[in-house]
Amino acid sequence: MAQGQSLGMLPDISFKMDGFAAARFHRYVSRRQSRLKEEFVSNYEKVLESISEFKTLSSHISSLGKLRLKTEDDNLVKGIELVINQLQIAHSRVKNKSAPVSVEKSNFQAAHSLVSYCRQMIGTKKAEWQVLAERNGWGPK
Numbered sequence: 001m002a003q004g005q006s007l008g009m010l011p012d013i014s015f016k017m018d019g020f021a022a023a024r025f026h027r028y029v030s031r032r033q034s035r036l037k038e039e040f041v042s043n044y045e046k047v048l049e050s051i052s053e054f055k056t057l058s059s060h061i062s063s064l065g066k067l068r069l070k071t072e073d074d075n076l077v078k079g080i081e082l083v084i085n086q087l088q089i090a091h092s093r094v095k096n097k098s099a100p101v102s103v104e105k106s107n108f109q110a111a112h113s114l115v116s117y118c119r120q121m122i123g124t125k126k127a128e129w130q131v132l133a134e135r136n137g138w139g140p141k
Contacts, residue, residue, distance in 0.1 A: 043071045043128055044118040047080065051111060054100040057091040073128055079117055082110035 050063045061084055068080040086108045091097065103111045121131060133139070 042122065043067060043073070043076065044121045046070075047076065048104075048115065048118045048122075051083075051115060052102055052104045054102050056098055056100060057087050057094065058097065060101075060103055061087050061091070071128065072132060073121075075117060076114075076121075079110065079114035083108065083114055086110050 047064070047067055050060070050067060055063075064080050064084050064087075068077055068084070071077060071080075083103065087103070090108075104115055121128075124131065126134075
């Protein structure tokens, strides 16, 4: 190591970007941050987010179906299936199929049960795999 340099001192690596390059870099960073954030969001939080959004009944059915396939929690799967069944019945009866609705604000009992279950699981501050392991008798020794 040369005299006068220390491990804490890094050379100044600065460069100039034109507007286009800066915009591309910003988009790359924001996409990367959103992907990292998605990796750490639990399925319970994703279900709550999906249920609370205002979108069409068919969009709710589709997004909940995708979330159902991602989880291994049987209670969550059963809750999602009940909500999907109620949404399918409502979709067949409603006249304006393009009207956005929030399932959380609806009068579906299954939706309210699913919301409270997800909030309870989020409140434990445990990962889904840990909840499932403890439910099946696994634990630290």
